[in-house]
Amino acid sequence: MQSSEIRYFLAVVNAGSLSAASEQLFVAVSAISRQIQRLEAQVGVPLFERHARGMVLTEAGEIFAHQVRKNMLEMEYALAEIKGLTAVRRTQIRVACTDGMAFTLLPRLFADFRLSNPGVLFSLKVASTQGVAELVRNGECDLALQFSLHAERGVEVIGSWPAPVLLVMHHSHPLAHANQVSLADLSQYPLALPEQNTTVRQLFDLSCHMSGNVVEPVLTCDNFSTLYHFLLRTPLAVTISSPFTVLYEAETHGLILRSVGIDQLNQRTLQLQTQSGRPRSAALNLLLDFLHQQLNALEEPLRQRWKP
8 A cells, every 4th residue: 555656765765775775676776766767756755875885764755764664554543443353363473582582581471372362473573772762663563562761752551571681690600609799709710701782791791891891702602592502501600690580591591690780780671671662462452561561560570580
């Protein structure tokens, strides 16, 4: 139900160039270029800055793209309502999250939700903190769960829970039962850390810098599953995560969570987010209520699992 101009415009926005959009649409570059020029003539201002390497949205283009996506979402919900799909029948919910939530907690919550709502299907996209925020703002997901340091613009926060950065180690580790653990103590042991584009690593590095400690990880990876399995095979290793990330695995595999008592490491929250002002389907409302209840129920037991 989109005009050719709008369809080609969005293709160029997503692909970043006329040639890339041409390959995706199987349409000649010249045809796409003409449609873009026609659209810009209708709007009255340039929507793209033309560069040798591609097309970049102007400020007017950003506004236009946001409005187009918003109108498309409203049309999708209108069609769904007409077809009677606002009831919880066979419907897909698009979820975005950062890596820690995808490790085991979200798969478990999805499975538990589907016990009572078998018609609901899930599509999960794992991205960086910045990537998840973009997916929410652009309406490319129905809800997001991510560890956040601050409020995001254009995002409605349905719920927020403390998600401190904790040390994860074997129950037999020398630091596991020490009276106190400091960042300086970690220099003696192999560290497995997330990449520096994650909030958990950023807070950890900031705390090390402010306390004058230099740490050199033996392994860095943007996939927590890799860090976790390295930890399981290396008895003296230490990694970092939120309590939500290793909620179920810590006890199963004989791991312990320790806090180092630094304020900077307590600044994160786990946020349940949707796009601000966006209408919600019946299935999405049910899922949001379910996740909110489940995460509320987990908060106090989680606090009791880590040692100060």
